[in-house]
Amino acid sequence: MMQQIEQILTTQSGELLQALGQHLEISLLALLIAAAIGIPLAIVLTAHQKLAEAMLQVTSVLQTIPSLALLGLLIPLVGIGTIPAVITLVLYALMPIFQNTYTGLIGIDPALKEAEIAFGLPRAKRLLRIELPLAMPLIISGLRIALVMIIGTATLAALIGAGGLGTFILVGIQSNNNALLLVGATLSAVLALVVSALIRWLGTLSFKKITVSLAIFVGLFGVIEGMTRFQAPQTTITIAGKLGSEPEILMNMYRDLILEDQSNYKVTIKPNFGGTTFLFNALKADKIDIYPEFTGTVLQTLVKSPTKTNQNPTKTYQLAKKSLQEQFNMTYLPPMRYQNGYDLAVTAAFAKKYNVKTISDLAALNQPFTAGFDPDFYHQKDGYQGLKDTYQLNLNAKIMEPSIRYKAIADGKVDVVDGYTTDAEVARYKLVVLEDDRHFFPPYQGAPIMKAGFAKAHPEVVKALNRLAGQITESQMQEMNYQVQVKHRKARDVAHDYLVKQKLISH
Incomplete structure (x- = not known):
């Protein structure tokens, strides 16, 4: 220590x-x-x-x-x-x-x-x-x-x-x-x-x-x-993100990509800035300029979508992009390759004891197991609120900070936790991810979201951020999260190393 x-x-x-x-x-x-x-x-x-x-x-x-x-x-x-x-x-x-x-x-x-x-x-x-x-x-x-x-x-x-x-x-x-x-x-x-x-x-x-x-x-x-x-006139860009290591990694990638071609810009990073609606409202109010958001969350939480979210990642992104443009006059840049979807996880001992492999198996037990969910997952329609209706889940759900919930399940304080497919803790604590057999969770591909006016005024920023389109696999993001959460490396160093290795920036 x-x-x-x-x-x-x-x-x-x-x-x-x-x-x-x-x-x-x-x-x-x-x-x-x-x-x-x-x-x-x-x-x-x-x-x-x-x-x-x-x-x-x-x-x-x-x-x-x-x-x-x-x-x-x-x-x-x-x-x-x-x-x-x-x-x-x-x-x-x-x-x-x-x-x-x-x-x-x-x-x-x-x-x-x-x-x-x-x-x-x-x-x-x-x-x-x-x-x-x-x-x-x-x-x-x-x-x-x-x-x-x-x-x-x-x-x-x-x-x-x-x-x-x-x-x-x-x-x-x-x-x-x-x-x-x-x-x-x-x-x-x-x-x-x-x-x-x-x-x-x-x-x-x-x-x-x-x-x-x-x-x-x-x-x-x-x-x-x-x-x-007091400062001389300077282009200032504010990038924010949700709680956790992954948003902070992405924000630092955005900053490095922007500064690669526009070194005179001032790019401010605001990590651990809050939940989904908090960030979206901050963007609408011009308190921030850019933040990374996921396609499934856009359709389930941020926009009014009359149809059920398509399971096809490309169609999901196109609908999310169109809805943001029409309803909020916002620009949604092309997404990265990996998907960071929600999941439910239990310990290996729990899975073996109750013979559960899917979320339907868990629901069929009809027991009020204790669950630890992060605030976003608990409140959102693409999280627990929609999940319990789809599967008729009967859980004693408690809200916890993301990192705490994993420690809680490892210590036997809770039976079930929500998570993301790229979380390093799944492997670290040898958790079993339950199959979403009713395909409730929509595709989740991350991409920068910004106001259309900002995108039009800063085409150089759009060009820089588009270098991430189609980049980063799930295994690469898992490894980067592991470096930050377990190895305690700085998110900015992990992000910078990836960009250099992939030749997205020069040094």
Whole structure:
């Protein structure tokens, strides 16, 4: 484990620093906004006790909303990326900041306040010279609590493309790489401790020094933020993908193919970006430009298709391409050779014990076996929802992250899992894939999907990505997934090696 961690720190130091910077940027921005809202609001409401109590109730309720649910609610309103992440973190940070500021101000000795008035001090001077300095220890404490909470919750920002240390945690979970997960979690904890210590030190200063320090910090933060965001005009392309190693491999192939001929382009990769509908909505909203999608999923989930999906891969692709063009004005490029279809798998011991070889055999047992399904498979019509109607399956289905479900079946925690025909874990755990004897699953060939306007504006990108058409066999993709998930190689290195070996790029 230590050797793996040392290797990650050595080979991925650049990515770690970038993720650390993103995490710190999101966290500090959220803290500044929350403080700018919470502190003045507490000051105003000290004269309105009932309103202050109502505000405390509102901020407390916000704390009870799961962060993932809050992110999901914000995405349709403000899109994806940094904005919904910051809004979510601000809402979580409001309670400790508002509560501590209000408590600090109302806790001042009433006799002291009467003396202030007797001396004829204006409200602003009373606040700045006496009340805020006295309340400052509690205010600083509220900021510390809020920031630690923000840094911990900010790891979820990776799920909506905002980056940060959560990216390493998420990739570690998906690739079953505990070293990567530990590095991301440890750096997040260290960041929280360091920043908390800085705020604690800030609390030891006088009120005047605190205000000056905060003013300098806000100014520097604004300057650095402006410098990092200022760039010369440049073609920027954003490529995203679903959870797992395979989408990340494909995304990196897309990037390398584009940069082969257009080295001046800026191509941003957003791996582990979410489920099917999340990605498709992001594409429609122009938050991303390209993502890899499979033909069967297009017809079963994304478009309105009046006919049953054809089992012929070519006809399936043509219908998917036509439907995307007509219904969403999107371009679907020619697919790769391999098919990455859904399947159901059981252990060899389970298959032998119950004598099951097909999905019909499993359904005929009519027992509520425990199943571990990934979120996409569980919810989609081309997944469990359609499968249970076709086969009259009676399973006790539980939603799990893709990598976790394989570990669960290997440990005997579940009896059945969904998977893909190119998954490396099938061979790794010696699982038995059940035959789809009623031919429910449609053909699944992957290809880049993009808006028609983007394709028209960037014919060079279309030309570059079309080099993958008809490429990659199932065995090749299985091997690449194995290299990432089991050998813990970087997806970008595995993708690059394949393209070079197949002479799709020069070096």
